[in-house]
Amino acid sequence: MAEVRARRGTMKSRHARAPLYEALEQYSQKDIVHFDVPGHKKRLRSGLGEYFGERIIRLDANSTRELDMLSNPNGIIFEAEQLLAEAYDADYAFMLVNGSTFGIQAMIMTACGPKDKIIMPRNVHKSAINAVILSGAIPIFIEPEVNLEYGIANGVSYDRVKKAVLDNLDAKALFVINPTYYGVVSDLQAIIKLCRRHHIMVLVDEAHGAHFPFHPDFPDNASTLYADMATVSLHKTGGSLTQSSVLLLNERDITYSQVRTTINLMQTTSASYLLMASLDLARRNLVLNGQEIYEDILAIVEKAKVEIAAMPGLHVLTSDDVDGHGIYDYDETKIVIRVNDLGLTGFEVYDIMKNEFGIQLELAETYVILAVVGIGDDQQTVNQLVAGLRTISHRYAGQNKPLKLEQIEWMTERPMSVVSPRDAYYSPKRIIPIKDAVGEICAESLMIYPPGIPLVIPGEKLTQRIIDHYMFYREQKCNIVNNAEDPDLIQVLGEAND
Numbered sequence: 492m493a494e495v496r497a498r499r500g501t502m503k504s505r506h507a508r509a510p511l512y513e514a515l516e517q518y519s520q521k522d523i524v525h526f527d528v529p530g531h532k533k534r535l536r537s538g539l540g541e542y543f544g545e546r547i548i549r550l551d552a553n554s555t556r557e558l559d560m561l562s563n564p565n566g567i568i569f570e571a572e573q574l575l576a577e578a579y580d581a582d583y584a585f586m587l588v589n590g591s592t593f594g595i596q597a598m599i600m601t602a603c604g605p606k607d608k609i610i611m612p613r614n615v616h617k618s619a620i621n622a623v624i625l626s627g628a629i630p631i632f633i634e635p636e637v638n639l640e641y642g643i644a645n646g647v648s649y650d651r652v653k654k655a656v657l658d659n660l661d662a663k664a665l666f667v668i669n670p671t672y673y674g675v676v677s678d679l680q681a682i683i684k685l686c687r688r689h690h691i692m693v694l695v696d697e698a699h700g701a702h703f704p705f706h707p708d709f710p711d712n713a714s715t716l717y718a719d720m721a722t723v724s725l726h727k728t729g730g731s732l733t734q735s736s737v738l739l740l741n742e743r744d745i746t747y748s749q750v751r752t753t754i755n756l757m758q759t760t761s762a763s764y765l766l767m768a769s770l771d772l773a774r775r776n777l778v779l780n781g782q783e784i785y786e787d788i789l790a791i792v793e794k795a796k797v798e799i800a801a802m803p804g805l806h807v808l809t810s811d812d813v814d815g816h817g818i819y820d821y822d823e824t825k826i827v828i829r830v831n832d833l834g835l836t837g838f839e840v841y842d843i844m845k846n847e848f849g850i851q852l853e854l855a856e857t858y859v860i861l862a863v864v865g866i867g868d869d870q871q872t873v874n875q876l877v878a879g880l881r882t883i884s885h886r887y888a889g890q891n892k893p894l895k896l897e898q899i900e901w902m903t904e905r906p907m908s909v910v911s912p913r914d915a916y917y918s919p920k921r922i923i924p925i926k927d928a929v930g931e932i933c934a935e936s937l938m939i940y941p942p943g944i945p946l947v948i949p950g951e952k953l954t955q956r957i958i959d960h961y962m963f964y965r966e967q968k969c970n971i972v973n974n975a976e977d978p979d980l981i982q983v984l985g986e987a988n989d
Contacts, residue, residue: 506778511571512768519549552764561762571771581714581739588766591698592618594722594738598694601753602664603628611666614644642858646677664692672942674825676710695721701729705781710820714739728865731773735766803888804833826862834891838967848879906951915949928953931983939969
């Protein structure tokens with residue numbers, strides 16, 4: 492991909508502009524009396540200005556001829572989307588104002604209809620499961636490789652993808668994560684080539700890979716490898732505002748018009764210009780300054796990982812010591828730290844870091860914590876992370892036996908799917924105590940958030956281990972997402988008892 496990176500280096504002059512932001516700034520300076528929405532009318536007396544400031548209020552605009560319209564862009568929004576597409580080496584880009592959750596749903600709903608097969612890893616984000624429910628597609632799950640030492644799921648191996656493809660040659664699409672929450676990248680290039688040979692579309696959840704195109708040491712991004720569609724969260728690591736994202740298309744089996752039609756089914760017609768302008772500005776910064784910024788960040792992170800790995804009781808995942816199972820490449824901006832040798836769970840260390848040191852980590856799991864380094868980090872922020880971990884290491888190392896929990900072994904056991912997710916969602920349901928639910932068919936998704944990967948999804952059979960795992964997360968005071976009002980209850984299939 493050297494020629495692609497070289498081509499990106501020659502396009503900086505075009506990316507010095509931020510057309511959407513520039514037009515929005517000019518519009519905000521005009522002396523206009525507003526009898527359109529939004530209701531604050533860009534005036535401080537509306538109340539919001541006192542808290543957010545006049546500048547934000549003036550930039551919060553409605554669609555007009557000058558500012559284009561996200562539902563049918565043909566002006567500055569379309570120009571900004573073209574620049575996004577070029578930055579990510581895609582044919583087209585679609586700005587999204589409902590996060591990558593919506594992008595994932597739009598990809599799957601465009602590619603798949605009712606009863607179409609879609610191959611996907613079982614450790615997908617809940618948005619992919621919800622997209623299967625919305626589209627009526629039938630998921631064919633591939634088991635990701637599992638790192639039992641760290642207690643985390645890796646990517647999917649090429650061999651497992653190949654077997655799933657050859658066993659399901661009638662599948663419409665394959666959905667893959669690039670990278671996983673923990674920075675693991677599968678052999679995406681080989682997977683895409685395999686799927687193209689068998690006329691299967693490739694859809695990529697690249698929510699955590701917004702920075703990939705902007706430094707040669709990062710893994711290749713999905714659009715460069717010619718995936719059919721990819722969804723990228725620029726807000727996660729690229730610097731745009733929370734909830735702003737982009738869907739990328741390489742027009743082959745799916746056309747621009749098809750994607751736009753699907754997006755317009757569900758995306759708001761009152762798109763936030765603050766979110767869209769932030770995408771425009773983040774793209775400009777990444778193209779013009781990304782390589783220099785990430786050159787510094789990668790050096791800082793590499794040094795920090797060496798320091799953390801030397802601390803008693805702590806271990807750091809790097810590209811040097813991954814085990815190869817489901818791992819083709821690795822994103823070094825993810826700092827995955829195993830803490831169980833301190834005699835603590837990741838959840839306990841997560842709370843200590845927040846409550847004592849004011850450090851907000853991305854997530855915790857049974858054995859690990861995850862720190863995500865983004866474009867806004869520098870030596871100071873990483874030093875604070877390292878200092879907090881050093882204190883915890885000094886305090887707890889050697890004080891307790893290493894923590895070994897059987898929940899880690901349960902990661903290799905997946906529930907049996909009995910009913911399709913869509914059929915389960917629309918079937919009659921009843922609510923029962925979760926302790927009595929062994930053998931029942933689940934009617935909802937149970938998960939901790941983050942990362943939002945379900946323990947069980949609609950249509951899968953509940954086992955004692957799943958319920959015990961759920962109760963373990965309850966005991967760790969995790970943020971559990973489920974539909975029942977009481978966390979001790981669960982929705983299962985079946986008619987409610989009167």
